[in-house]
Amino acid sequence: MAEKNFYVTTPIFYPNANLHLGHAYVTTLTDVIARYHRLVGDTTYFLTGSDENTQKILSAAADAGVTPQQFLDDKVEGFENLFKQLNISYDQFIRTSDEKVHWPGAVALWKKLDAAGDLYKKQYEGLYCVGHEAFITEKDLVDGACPDHGTAPERIQEENYFFKLSKYTQTIKTKIESGELCIIPESRRHEILSLLAEGLQDVSFSRPRTPMSVGIPVPGDTTQVMYVWCDALSNYITALGYGQDETLYKTFWPANVHIIGKDILRFHAAMWPAMLLSAGEPLPKSILVHAMILSGGRKMSKTLGNIIDPQELLQEYGTDAVRYFLARHISPFEDGDITREHFKDAYNADLANGLGNLVARIMQLAQTHLSAPVELEYKPFPKEYTDAFERFEINKAADHVWGRIQALDQKITEMAPFKVVKEDEEKGRGIIIELVVELACIDQMLEPIMPQTSKKIIDAIMTNKKPENLFPRKE
RNA sequence: AGCGGGGUGGAGCAGUAGUAGCUCGUCAGGCUCAUAACCUGAAGGUCGCGGGUGCAAUUCCCGCCCCCGCAACCA
Numbered sequence: 429m430a431e432k433n434f435y436v437t438t439p440i441f442y443p444n445a446n447l448h449l450g451h452a453y454v455t456t457l458t459d460v461i462a463r464y465h466r467l468v469g470d471t472t473y474f475l476t477g478s479d480e481n482t483q484k485i486l487s488a489a490a491d492a493g494v495t496p497q498q499f500l501d502d503k504v505e506g507f508e509n510l511f512k513q514l515n516i517s518y519d520q521f522i523r524t525s526d527e528k529v530h531w532p533g534a535v536a537l538w539k540k541l542d543a544a545g546d547l548y549k550k551q552y553e554g555l556y557c558v559g560h561e562a563f564i565t566e567k568d569l570v571d572g573a574c575p576d577h578g579t580a581p582e583r584i585q586e587e588n589y590f591f592k593l594s595k596y597t598q599t600i601k602t603k604i605e606s607g608e609l610c611i612i613p614e615s616r617r618h619e620i621l622s623l624l625a626e627g628l629q630d631v632s633f634s635r636p637r638t639p640m641s642v643g644i645p646v647p648g649d650t651t652q653v654m655y656v657w658c659d660a661l662s663n664y665i666t667a668l669g670y671g672q673d674e675t676l677y678k679t680f681w682p683a684n685v686h687i688i689g690k691d692i693l694r695f696h697a698a699m700w701p702a703m704l705l706s707a708g709e710p711l712p713k714s715i716l717v718h719a720m721i722l723s724g725g726r727k728m729s730k731t732l733g734n735i736i737d738p739q740e741l742l743q744e745y746g747t748d749a750v751r752y753f754l755a756r757h758i759s760p761f762e763d764g765d766i767t768r769e770h771f772k773d774a775y776n777a778d779l780a781n782g783l784g785n786l787v788a789r790i791m792q793l794a795q796t797h798l799s800a801p802v803e804l805e806y807k808p809f810p811k812e813y814t815d816a817f818e819r820f821e822i823n824k825a826a827d828h829v830w831g832r833i834q835a836l837d838q839k840i841t842e843m844a845p846f847k848v849v850k851e852d853e854e855k856g857r858g859i860i861i862e863l864v865v866e867l868a869c870i871d872q873m874l875e876p877i878m879p880q881t882s883k884k885i886i887d888a889i890m891t892n893k894k895p896e897n898l899f900p901r902k903e
Numbered sequence: 904a905g906c907g908g909g910g911u912g913g914a915g916c917a918g919u920a921g922u923a924g925c926u927c928g929u930c931a932g933g934c935u936c937a938u939a940a941c942c943u944g945a946a947g948g949u950c951g952c953g954g955g956u957g958c959a960a961u962u963c964c965c966g967c968c969c970c971c972g973c974a975a976c977c978a
Contacts (some may be wrong), residue, residue, distance in 0.1 A: 439978065450978035484976090619907075689978035690907095719908095720978070723972085757915090762910075765915070773914090773927055781940055789937035797934085806949080827925095837941055846936040861937095894937095901938055 434470040435680035439688050440524065440663050442481040443503035444488045445511050450689070450736040450765070453721055456754045458687045459516045464825075466517075466642055468719060468809070473680045475667050476511070477522030478504050479660045481643040492525045496642075500525060502809060513742050514751065515879055522667040534662045535647045536671025538654065540707035542647075543690055546592040553585045562600035573857055589652060591633040596702035597624055603711060610714035611697055613761040616690065620697040633658050659701045665709070682710040684821070692718050716820050719763045736766055748878040748898065749775055755877045756826035772902055782833050783874075784899035789840060790867050791859045791894035797849055801892040802864040804870065805812065813873055820879070829873045831847070838864055847853050864889060 438458045441451055455476060462474040480500050489499035503522060511518065524530050526780075541547050601624040603609040604617065611617035634652040637645065639769050643653035664686065667678035688696050693715075699710050723736055757774050758764030794859065816825035840863060849856025868889055875882040881898060888895040 441978080442976090445976050446975065452978090453978050488976090614910080622906095651931070691973080691978070718978075720972080759916090764914090770915070771926090771949095777927060780938060785938055785940050787937090789941075793936055830926095838943095840936070841942045844934085844936085847934095849936095852975095897938060899938080901940080 432464040434472045435683045437686050438476040440477040443478050444484050449738050460822050460876045472516045476518045480525035487846045517594040530666045533666025533670040537662045544706045546706045547589050550590045552588050588632045589634040590630045593628045593631050593702050600701045609711050612716045683712040686715045687716045718760045722765045748881045755822050779899040779902040790863045795894045804868045832870050
């Protein structure tokens with residue numbers, strides 16, 4: 429628990445649609461981890477942002493009848509709005525369309541790859557599916573047409589820059605095996621190692637620039653724009669001023685952890701490390717691959733109609749209840765499940781009957797029988813709690829806290845201060861003070877998960893007043 | 904097809920070679936400080952199916968069945 433610098437990132441999100449519960453999850457997970465590190469005294473930097481240099485924005489904007497810039501600004505405002513409602517404490521929100529913050533760093537990184545001799549031009553011929561806005565392979569075709577769009581792809585020939593990804597296969601493999609680059613959990617580590625065992629192919633790293641192109645121009649070649657993943661991945665360092673004012677970069681890079689979803693593992697655990705190796709920069713220390721949230725055992729989709737909108741939950745239950753559910757009832761590593769019914773049950777059992785009721789019982793006793801606020805003494809966090817956080821198992825950390833809540837409820841019943849105080853006032857007060865002290869300890873551990881609630885509870889303790897009903901029971 | 908994850912009391916999940924645990928729900932009792940809350944106890948499972956190895960398998964091995972994900976606006 430030595431104080432140190434801690435840099436944590438979320439993926440950057442596509443602004444072509446509104447954010448859903450999955451985005452809310454990864455961001456909340458990251459926020460809980462960031463808040464924990466601040467709490468234990470680490471100098472913490474938390475980055476999130478949006479991935480805006482994508483061709484799809486153009487058509488989405490056209491459909492919406494606005495300019496691409498308006499469209500982006502609008503979506504990003506929506507992102508920031510959701511993050512505000514979730515009480516996300518990010519230090520920076522990076523937009524890859526930002527030509528001042530992001531572009532110079534991405535260009536600097538490109539130049540490093542080029543200087544290392546890892547970029548080369550190659551004639552590329554492939555089947556381009558207009559629907560995908562991407563190249564697809566021969567074997568994807570069904571009766572000569574793209575199975576998803578039902579149209580025949582165009583055979584396109586173009587000259588692109590290629591990145592020598594293959595060159596770094598072995599180095600990356602070694603670093604992952606040695607734990608120098610830690611992939612969490614184990615199952616994902618195996619997955620990426622088996623991918624590396626097959627060997628990495630060099631990848632196209634640019635596209636020809638057209639009048640309608642979106643993206644960062646390749647330095648020294650105005651006919652090309654950077655491949656979107658090359659552009660996007662570099663956000664983790666451009667946000668720290670890489671290639672410009674590198675004060676933050678020097679302080680915080682390498683990142684302690686990139687938090688990502690399993691669908692983008694190969695970009696983060698293969699392509700990104702290769703880029704950094706090529707540029708001679710250190711690799712991130714770990715990559716945390718979280719699982720997906722299912723609804724009723726199925727992936728959320730419009731067709732199934734099982735989508736749960738984070739806004740809906742936020743409105744009905746409030747910020748901290750949503751944060752609590754995501755942190756405790758969704759495992760970071762196994763697919764989790766959420767239904768409205770399940771959410772309500774957890775809310776009533778753990779927040780209304782559990783935490784909320786406990787605070788009410790103790791503070792009622794304190795307010796009635798103590799003449800002044802209790803003087804608090806804080807103990808160091810228990811190992812079970814800190815270990816869970818070091819392993820990024822925030823659900824286990826929360827389990828520990830709720831175990832303490834249950835134990836405190838038992839203690840009240842056993843010691844019966846409400847009864848004792850009638851016979852021996854001093855003794856009764858002593859018990860109540862003990863209870864308040866323990867509540868304050870619990871409250872402190874609650875902070876990363878439920879910052880607003882934690883504040884309300886400590887305020888109640890400091891003023892020796894029973895607070896308003898924290899979590900009214902829902903029927 | 905291939906790859907990956909999973910099938911444990913009503914629901915959601917842990918878990919281990921040797922009396923199967925947790926949370927929610929249900930039922931009974933207790934308490935009265937508290938949000939009809941809290942505490943104690945109980946009922947409820949042949950741990951997907953078939954075979955193998957072992958003194959012993961839910962746990963290891965083999966085969967099979969079923970569900971889900973990876974390709975679709977989607978972490």
